[in-house]
Amino acid sequence: MKAPLRTTDATMLNTAPTPMVEMLPTFLREGRRYSLTLTLIFAAIAIASLVVGMVWPKSYVATTSILAQSSDIITPLLEGRAVPTGVTDRAGMARQVIFGRKVLTDVLETGGWMKTHPTPIEQDRIIEQIKDHTQINSPRPELVQITYRDSDPQRTFEVTRRFAHLFIEESRAAKERESRDAFEFIDNQVTNYHKKLTSAEAGLLKYRSENADAQPGSATDANSRISALRTQVEQARTDLMEQKSREAALLSQLSGESEVTAVQTREGMYRAQLIDLQNQLDRLLLTYTDQYPDVVRTRMQMEDIKKQIKQEQERSSRAKDGKQTLSDDAQFNPLYQTLKGQLANLRQEMAATRSRMSSNQNMLNDELDRSRRIAASESALAELTRDYEVNRDIYQDLLKRRENARVSMVLDEEQRGLTFRIQDPAILPLRPSGLRLVHFALGGMLLALAVPFGLLYALVQFDPRIRSARQLERTTGLVVLASIPTFSTARERMRTRLRLGFSGLLVVAVVAAYVLVYWSRVMKFS
Numbered sequence: 470m471k472a473p474l475r476t477t478d479a480t481m482l483n484t485a486p487t488p489m490v491e492m493l494p495t496f497l498r499e500g501r502r503y504s505l506t507l508t509l510i511f512a513a514i515a516i517a518s519l520v521v522g523m524v525w526p527k528s529y530v531a532t533t534s535i536l537a538q539s540s541d542i543i544t545p546l547l548e549g550r551a552v553p554t555g556v557t558d559r560a561g562m563a564r565q566v567i568f569g570r571k572v573l574t575d576v577l578e579t580g581g582w583m584k585t586h587p588t589p590i591e592q593d594r595i596i597e598q599i600k601d602h603t604q605i606n607s608p609r610p611e612l613v614q615i616t617y618r619d620s621d622p623q624r625t626f627e628v629t630r631r632f633a634h635l636f637i638e639e640s641r642a643a644k645e646r647e648s649r650d651a652f653e654f655i656d657n658q659v660t661n662y663h664k665k666l667t668s669a670e671a672g673l674l675k676y677r678s679e680n681a682d683a684q685p686g687s688a689t690d691a692n693s694r695i696s697a698l699r700t701q702v703e704q705a706r707t708d709l710m711e712q713k714s715r716e717a718a719l720l721s722q723l724s725g726e727s728e729v730t731a732v733q734t735r736e737g738m739y740r741a742q743l744i745d746l747q748n749q750l751d752r753l754l755l756t757y758t759d760q761y762p763d764v765v766r767t768r769m770q771m772e773d774i775k776k777q778i779k780q781e782q783e784r785s786s787r788a789k790d791g792k793q794t795l796s797d798d799a800q801f802n803p804l805y806q807t808l809k810g811q812l813a814n815l816r817q818e819m820a821a822t823r824s825r826m827s828s829n830q831n832m833l834n835d836e837l838d839r840s841r842r843i844a845a846s847e848s849a850l851a852e853l854t855r856d857y858e859v860n861r862d863i864y865q866d867l868l869k870r871r872e873n874a875r876v877s878m879v880l881d882e883e884q885r886g887l888t889f890r891i892q893d894p895a896i897l898p899l900r901p902s903g904l905r906l907v908h909f910a911l912g913g914m915l916l917a918l919a920v921p922f923g924l925l926y927a928l929v930q931f932d933p934r935i936r937s938a939r940q941l942e943r944t945t946g947l948v949v950l951a952s953i954p955t956f957s958t959a960r961e962r963m964r965t966r967l968r969l970g971f972s973g974l975l976v977v978a979v980v981a982a983y984v985l986v987y988w989s990r991v992m993k994f995s
Contacts, residue, residue, distance in 0.1 A: 495929050499925055499928060499929055500925055501965065501969070503925070503928075504968050504969055504972045505968045505971060505972055507921035507924070507925065507972075508921075508971070508972035508975045508976060509975065510917075510920055510921050510924070511917040511918065511920070511921050511975070511976070511979070512917070512975045512976070512978070512979050513917075514913060514916050514917035514920055515913050515914055515917035515979045515982075515983075516979060516982065517913065518909050518910065518912060518913020518914070518916065518917070519906075519909065519910055519913055519982060519983065519986060521909055521913075522906040522907075522908070522909025522910055522913070523906060523986065527620055527901040528618050528619070528620060528901055529618070529619055529620065529621070529622040529625040529898040529901050530616060530617070530618050530625065530898060531616070531617055531625045531626050531628075531629035531630075531895045531896065531897075531898050532614060532615070532616045532617075532629070532893070532895065533614070533615050533629050533630065533632070533633040533891060533893060533894055533895040534612055534613070534614045534615075534891070534892040534893035535563075535612070535613045535614075535615070535633055535636060535637065535889055535890070535891055535892060536611060536612055536889070536890055536891075536892040537611050537612070537613065537640075537888070537889050560605055560606055560607035560613060562640070563605045563607075563613045563615065563636055564605050566635070566636050566639045566640060566643070567603065567605060567615065567632055567635070567636055568600055568603075569639070571639075572632075572635045572636075572639065573596045573599060573600075575631065575635060576599060576628055576631055576632065576635075577592065577595065577596070579627050579628060579631040580599075580619075580624050580627065580628050581624065582595050599617075599628075602617060602618040602619060603615070603616070603617050603618075603632070604616040604617075604618075612892065613636070615629060615632050615633060615636070616629075617629040617632065622897060622898045622899070622901075623897065625898055626895055626896065626897040626898065629895035630894070630895045633891055633894070633895065636889075637889045637890075637891070640889055641889065645878075648874065648877045648878040648880075649878055651874050651877070651878075652871065652874040652875055652877075652878045655867060655870050655871045655874050656871055658867050659864070659867045659868060659871050662860055662863055662864040662867055663864060665860045665864075666857070666860040666861055666864045669853070669856045669857040669860050670857055672853055672856075672857075673850075673853045673854060673857050676846075676849065676850065676853055677850075680842075680846050680850075687843050688840070688843050688844070691836055691839055691840040691843055692840065694836050695833065695836045695837060695840060698829050698832050698833040698836060699833060701825075701829045702826055702829045702830055702833060705822050705825050705826035705829060706826060708822050709819060709822045709823060709826060712815055712818055712819045712822060713819070715815055716812065716815055716816065716819065719808055719811055719812040719815060720812070722808050723805065723808050723809065723812065735781050736778055736781040736782060736785065739774050739777050739778045739781060740778060742774055743771060743774045743775065743778070746767055746770050746771045746774065747771065749767055750764065750767045750768065750771065753767060906986070906990065910983060910986070910987075914983070917979075
């Protein structure tokens with residue numbers, strides 16, 4: 470015989486988990502014992518889930534997609550000439566358009582909410598519900614997707630389709646209005662800047678007409694002119710100094726020269742010629758005879774000169790004062806004459822140089838005065854010119870922008886630029902989305918089965934009572950010699966059969982209810 474276990478050992482054995490094979494008979498006995506309670510729990514959960522699924526509000530969803538696309542042909546042709554109107558956040562633009570009061574008021578009429586003539590407060594409440602049931606997103610930059618959820622499938626379809634059409638209409642109208650407003654704004658700016666440009670041009674012309682020196686490039690021209698005149702004055706001064714030096718040198722040379730190189734009478738000249746002819750005759754006689762032509766010619770020339778000498782002597786003797794006079798062939802000093810001519814030319818050049826230098830100096834003074842006048846008027850001229858150039862540049866740029874805006878406006882009016890078209894139209898939803906009756910039915914059936922079995926397992930697993938001889942042996946560590954089975958009376962057996970029968974009827978009723986609901990749904994949609 471084994472010794473009894475200590476308390477700690479018994480507690481450890483009692484807390485040890487019971488194998489699943491040993492628990493099956495216990496499960497069956499406890500299930501039969503609490504069959505009615507478990508069946509009632511099963512029926513309550515299944516029927517409650519079915520009722521919740523039947524009364525759960527249905528939600529139908531309709532979706533439409535709108536494609537915003539630019540013309541593939543016109544865009545490259547008008548690149549740089551037309552600015553397409555559009556926005557990058559198309560989902561945000563769609564929300565502004567669709568959630569606008571004008572569109573939502575139209576949707577109230579389309580959805581049939583206005584048939585009951587709701588008050589303004591009720592209309593606001595319905596509009597808020599429509600906003601909550603409407604979802605707008607942009608899967609791609611050029612695509613806008615509108616999703617609407619409602620309990621009525623026909624109204625869901627109508628509202629979604631109306632949203633798409635109103636969005637396209639309002640977007641086109643907004644594009645046309647935007648391009649037209651842009652054109653009118655730029656046209657007004659062109660008119661304003663044309664007036665400013667005309668005023669600036671008139672002021673500039675008036676100032677230039679009143680100030681002759683206020684011309685473009687006057688300062689540069691004056692500076693160039695002053696530089697050239699200064700160079701000319703310095704060159705003239707240098708030339709004059711050089712000419713004065715040359716004058717002094719010529720005067721020095723003239724002071725050392727005589728005006729006449731030789732003073733002779735005519736008789737003296739004839740005698741000199743006679744001596745020269747005599748010398749020639751002597752040279753000829755050394756070579757030739759007296760009959761040689763040159764000798765004869767020379768002798769005849771000598772005779773002529775002797776006669777002229779005699780005549781000169783007679784003329785001189787008849788003179789009153791008896792003095793000799795200079796002949797007409799008196800020889801003057803050629804160097805003196807040359808120097809005197811050079812001096813005269815040099816003095817003429819000096820006079821011209823002085824005149825040129827004086828003229829250049831006067832012109833230089835005039836240009837300096839002009840430069841000072843230009844500097845005084847340069848600030849006012851620069852301001853007037855700057856205003857004119859700024860207004861001119863802005864005016865020319867606005868002219869180009871106005872033509873671009875005109876082309877853009879025409880494109881939007883003719884719907885040839887950015888176009889909207891329905892990519893995926895809305896369709897009538899035939900099946901509600903989200904949780905449906907079938908989901909509640911399946912979930913309720915699974916939950917109705919899981920809860921009773923879970924309760925039965927918890928009862929068997931955590932109930933401390935001894936339910937089998939093997940559990941007693943494992944708990945106490947002793948050997949069970951004999952066990953007395955449970956004996957049921959006829960009344961108890963009858964009661965057990967009634968509980969099992971009623972439980973079966975409940976299960977059949979629940980299954981019948983599920984089948985009936987399913988059949989009614991099938992007949993409704995067929």
